[in-house]
Amino acid sequence: MQSIIERIEKEIAAWDPTSGGASLETGIVRAAGDGIAEIDGLAQAMMSEMVLFDAVFDRTLEDALKDTSPIYGLILNLEEDGVRAVILGDSTRVHEGMLVRRLGKPLSISVGDSLLGRVVNPLGEPVDGKGPTKAKEDRPIERQAYGVIDRSSVNVPLHTGIKAIDAMIPIGRGQRELIIGDRGTGKTSIAIDTIINQKNEPDATRPICIYVAIGQKESKTAKLVAELAARGAMEYSIIVTAPASAPAALQFLAPFAGATIGEYFMEQGKDALVIYDDLSKQAVAYRQMSLLLRRPPGREAYPGDIFYLHSRLLERAAKLSKEKGGGSLTALPIIETQEGDVSAYIPTNVISITDGQIYLEANLFNKGQRPAINVGISVSRVGSSAQTKAMKKVSGKIKLELAQFRELEAFMQFSSDLDADTKKRIDTGRRMTEVLNQGRGVPLSFEMEAAVIFAATNGYLDTIAPAQIGIAEEKLRAYLSREAGGILTAIRESKEIREETEKTLREKLDAFVAHQSA
Amino acid sequence: MIDSYTRLLKAVADTGETAVADVAVTKLVRHLKSMGRMKMLPQIVRELRTIAARRNALHPRLEVASAKEVPAALKDAKTLGIAVEQVEINPSLIRGWRAQSRGRLIDRSAKQALIQIYQKVTA
Numbered sequence: 001m002q003s004i005i006e007r008i009e010k011e012i013a014a015w016d017p018t019s020g021g022a023s024l025e026t027g028i029v030r031a032a033g034d035g036i037a038e039i040d041g042l043a044q045a046m047m048s049e050m051v052l053f054d055a056v057f058d059r060t061l062e063d064a065l066k067d068t069s070p071i072y073g074l075i076l077n078l079e080e081d082g083v084r085a086v087i088l089g090d091s092t093r094v095h096e097g098m099l100v101r102r103l104g105k106p107l108s109i110s111v112g113d114s115l116l117g118r119v120v121n122p123l124g125e126p127v128d129g130k131g132p133t134k135a136k137e138d139r140p141i142e143r144q145a146y147g148v149i150d151r152s153s154v155n156v157p158l159h160t161g162i163k164a165i166d167a168m169i170p171i172g173r174g175q176r177e178l179i180i181g182d183r184g185t186g187k188t189s190i191a192i193d194t195i196i197n198q199k200n201e202p203d204a205t206r207p208i209c210i211y212v213a214i215g216q217k218e219s220k221t222a223k224l225v226a227e228l229a230a231r232g233a234m235e236y237s238i239i240v241t242a243p244a245s246a247p248a249a250l251q252f253l254a255p256f257a258g259a260t261i262g263e264y265f266m267e268q269g270k271d272a273l274v275i276y277d278d279l280s281k282q283a284v285a286y287r288q289m290s291l292l293l294r295r296p297p298g299r300e301a302y303p304g305d306i307f308y309l310h311s312r313l314l315e316r317a318a319k320l321s322k323e324k325g326g327g328s329l330t331a332l333p334i335i336e337t338q339e340g341d342v343s344a345y346i347p348t349n350v351i352s353i354t355d356g357q358i359y360l361e362a363n364l365f366n367k368g369q370r371p372a373i374n375v376g377i378s379v380s381r382v383g384s385s386a387q388t389k390a391m392k393k394v395s396g397k398i399k400l401e402l403a404q405f406r407e408l409e410a411f412m413q414f415s416s417d418l419d420a421d422t423k424k425r426i427d428t429g430r431r432m433t434e435v436l437n438q439g440r441g442v443p444l445s446f447e448m449e450a451a452v453i454f455a456a457t458n459g460y461l462d463t464i465a466p467a468q469i470g471i472a473e474e475k476l477r478a479y480l481s482r483e484a485g486g487i488l489t490a491i492r493e494s495k496e497i498r499e500e501t502e503k504t505l506r507e508k509l510d511a512f513v514a515h516q517s518a
Numbered sequence: 519m520i521d522s523y524t525r526l527l528k529a530v531a532d533t534g535e536t537a538v539a540d541v542a543v544t545k546l547v548r549h550l551k552s553m554g555r556m557k558m559l560p561q562i563v564r565e566l567r568t569i570a571a572r573r574n575a576l577h578p579r580l581e582v583a584s585a586k587e588v589p590a591a592l593k594d595a596k597t598l599g600i601a602v603e604q605v606e607i608n609p610s611l612i613r614g615w616r617a618q619s620r621g622r623l624i625d626r627s628a629k630q631a632l633i634q635i636y637q638k639v640t641a
Contacts, residue, residue, distance in 0.1 A: 008635060023598065026623040028575050040572045041621035060610045061629045065636055081572075097575070101623070 029053070029098040030082060035091045035247045036292045037073060039100050040082045048142055049075045050107050051085055054099040072123070073100070074107050074249065077293050084293050086249035088123060106142060109257055110135035111264040116208070119225055119239040122250045122257040127241065128225075139264065141256040145315035152321045154355075157386045158207065158273065158330050161197025161443020162190060162371060164436040167395035167453055168402075169358055169378050172386030173207070173271050174319025174328035178350055180335045180342065181360030186371050187334045189440045190358065191275040192224060194332065196231050197443035198273070207271040207330065209237040212258035215251050215281030218243045227441075251285035259316045262329045266318070269325035274317070278334035279310060283346045300345045310346075311353050342377075356380035370437055375402050388446065389496035394453040398432060405429020431461060434469035444477075447491040451480050451505065454497065460509045463517065476512060484508045520558055524565040578602040578619035583611040583627060591615035598624055 027041030042051070053071040056064035071093055077084035087094055088107075109124030112135030119128035122141075126133050154172035171177045179187045195209040211228075213221045221241050228234045238261055242254035255276045262272040276282070283306055290303035298304045310333075317331035335350050340362060342351065351357055356379045358371075365372035384392075408426050412418065418426070435456040438444075444452070452473060455461055464472045480488060487508065490501045497505070523546060530542045550556050580602040582591045588605050591614075595602065600619040611627035618624075 004639065008639060024623045024625070025621055026618065027621060028572075030572065041576055043621060056633065061612060061632055064629070064633055081569075099623070 025102045026054075027051075027082065027100045027102075029094060029096055029100060031096060032087070032091065032094045032098075034292050035087050035249055036289070037085050037087055037091075037094055037100070038082060039085060042075075042083050042100065042102055045075050045078065045083050045102055046106075047075060047078060048106050050103040050105060051075060052101045052103055053087070053094050054101055055093055057099040072103075072107075074253075076289070077295075086252075086289055086293075087247065088249055088253075089247070091247065106140040107253070108138040108140045109260055111137050111139050111261050115238045115261060116236065117234045117238075119221075119241060120257075121246070122240060122242050122253040124257065137264070139260050141253060141260045142312075143260075143263075143316075145312065146318045146320065146324070150321055150324050151318050152326070154319050154328075154382045154386050156271075156319075156328070157383070157388055157391075157446075158194075158271075159197060159200070159446045159449075160190065160194040161200065161445070161449075162193055163438055163444065163449050163453060164371060164373050164375075165190070165358060166391060166446065166449055167436070168375055168399045169356065169373070169380040170383035170387040170391065171330065171332075171380060172319070172383045173330050174317060175356070175380070175382050175386070176314045176317045176331040176333065176354040177380060177383070178333050178335060178354040178357040179360070180337060180347060180351070180357050181372070182337050182340055182362045185360040185362055185365045186440070187336070187360055188224075188277055190360075190371055191277060191332055191334065192227065193441065193443045194273070195228060195237055195275070196233050196441065197445075198236060199231070199233055200443070200445040205271065206236055207273040207328075208262070208265045209233070210258045210262050210272060210274040211237060211239050212254050212274065212276050213239065213241040213243070214254050214276065214278060215242065215244045215246075215285065216277065218245070231441075248285040248288045252282060252289055255279065255282055255313050259313060259329070259331075263316060266320060266327035266329040267325060269327045271328045271330070273330045273332065276313075276331065276333045278336050279313075279350060280334075280336045280346055283309070302345060306346070307349050307353075310350055314350075314353050355382045368437075369433065370439055375399060376406065388450075390450045390491050390494075391446070391453075393497055394450050394457055396457075398436075398453070398457065401425075402429060402432060405432070427466070428462075430466040431464070431469055432456060434466050435461065435473060437470060445488075445492070447488040448477060448480065450491055450497065451484070451488065452476060454505065455509050455512075458506075458509075460513055463513065472516065475516070479512050479515075480508070483511075519555075520561050520565060523558070523562050524569070527562070527566060528569055576618075576620055578617070579606070580604075580615060580617045581606045581608040581611060581627075582615045583607075583609060583613045587613075587615060591617075594626070595624070600624065 025042060025044055027039040030038040030040045051073040053073060055067060055071060072088045073085035074088055075083050075085045114134040118126055118133055121127050154174045156173040158171045158173045159166055179190055181187050198206050198209060225239055228237055240254055240258045242250040258274045262274040265272040283302060286309055287302050291297060295303045314331055314333060317329045319328040320326055333350060335347050337347055359374045359378045360372045361374040364374060404425060408422060455476060461469060461472060487501055487505050491497060527542060530539050550558060578600055580591060580595055582588050582605055585607055595617040600617040611629050613628035614626045616625040616627050
């Protein structure tokens with residue numbers, strides 16, 4: 001108490017009414033509504049600059065001290081006779097005639113290691129009730145992405161723990177891989193499993209995971225946080241949330257805040273993974289803001305710069321060169337399609353920006369395939385160069401075989417008379433589909449994935465009926481964990497299946513098959 | 519069209535030459551009559567009033583906590599480039615003064631200083 005009194009007394013003694021009170025540029029709110037404020041004045045204001053709506057200017061000191069929570073705004077339109085700004089917070093507190101102060105800095109958030117394990121809003125303010133964060137470094141949320149010279153090629157894998165993805169659509173650290181599909185097809189599940197799977201990574205190389213929830217129900221985000229905490233994944237994760245109830249401005253800013261936090265870790269030489277769930281809702285929020293800002297609408301009423309909105313965000317994902325510390329920021333944007341229409345405006349935009357897409361199909365989901373990935377149109381354009389030798393070796397022809405299987409499966413509906421070779425291919429395809437089936441919340445370590453796929457592609461599961469593959473695989477995993485720990489360690493450490501490891505693995509698999517047949 | 523006519527009249531008014539402004543208004547009225555668009559005139563007046571009101575809101579303004587501080591406040595404000603004719607007494611400032619002019623604010627009141635101290639101490 002004494003120290004506070006002393007500090008206040010010191011501040012009062014230091015106050016000199018004839019000095020201080022620097023000249024500030026101010027404006028006056030001309031009109032406010034729908035989260036947008038029209039401001040007169042602020043002739044020197046910059047685009048994307050922060051402003052402060054001074055709610056206490058006309059109040060007495062007593063009233064002013066009761067209401068000290070600031071209301072910030074972000075200038076998005078510079079006009080001939082004033083500016084237009086989006087209100088970042090409770091817009092009902094902004095009224096006509098209110099004084100607005102320029103802050104002279106672009107919209108920034110505080111970043112730091114202390115954000116780990118926290119849930120914050122797009123302004124970096126904690127919303128998890130655990131008190132203030134100790135993040136001290138302010139960073140602008142909009143910035144130019146790294147250029148060609150500062151980058152290196154993507155060459156380190158980011159394991160999702162999902163067999164189908166790691167085998168056929170591998171993702172590299174620094175890559176931008178789109179997850180796209182209708183609602184309820186398991187897009188978020190892939191993202192969450194990927195975060196949980198990072199627990200399998202060694203501490204030194206474990207990516208920091210940032211999950212950006214845009215326009216989602218708060219109950220869904222709360223459930224997700226609880227799941228991550230229960231699985232011990234919150235210690236390396238940060239959640240940025242702009243729920244459905246948040247103003248459109250915050251939903252628009254949330255991915256940029258996530259990218260800013262990710263860049264902080266990337267620039268420290270660490271790997272970071274940021275998931276934008278989802279960019280369709282961000283585009284809708286941006287459309288709402290743009291229309292209210294009276295910007296001309298284009299296709300589907302989106303503004304003309306909607307492509308730039310997503311490209312400048314996703315371009316910030318990078319694998320930095322050694323000179324820049326070698327860190328990386330991997331982006332997994334999510335897009336929700338309507339009735340599987342990937343040719344709509346926003347999906348095509350984001351598909352063209354990213355380095356590949358994982359397409360989830362409602363039909364496959366309804367058939368029971370998990371994850372419901374359509375292998376035919378899913379692709380990873382840069383991830384294969386980051387795939388480990390072990391995974392490359394075991395998964396070599398899976399994609400082709402599955403594509404052939406899908407064609408034959410369609411053909412089979414019209415013809416019951418099949419030759420032996422075709423029948424074998426169909427059986428193998430069915431078996432492989434079952435092997436790649438994987439429930440939610442059970443991501444596998446990379447070495448376990450490699451061993452299981454090795455067993456499947458080398459005929460060790462051929463004696464098992466496709467319907468029984470799930471159970472058999474579970475037994476195989478338990479068996480390998482119990483009996484082949486050394487082999488798994490060797491694969492994990494060398495990242496390949498060497499000759500001697502392969503020999504031992506085959507022996508163990510033979511023993512497993514023999515035990516199953518007995 | 520209303521916007522264009524308003525902007526034209528605003529630009530003329532900004533020159534500060536009353537004679538030129540009179541001629542402009544006369545010509546505009548004549549033009550509107552000849553075109554049969556006299557209905558636009560009240561709307562143009564309304565737009566001009568809005569502009570005038572917005573400009574008034576940004577006019578120089580000096581608030582002082584008490585009457586005895588007026589001379590010093592006027593002098594200080596003038597030194598800092600804000601010349602005002604009228605002064606308002608605002609006891610809520612506690613002590614000191616604050617001045618606004620054309621989008622500039624200089625706040626040297628005890629109220630502002632106390633708010634800043636409060637923010638520093640509670641941050």
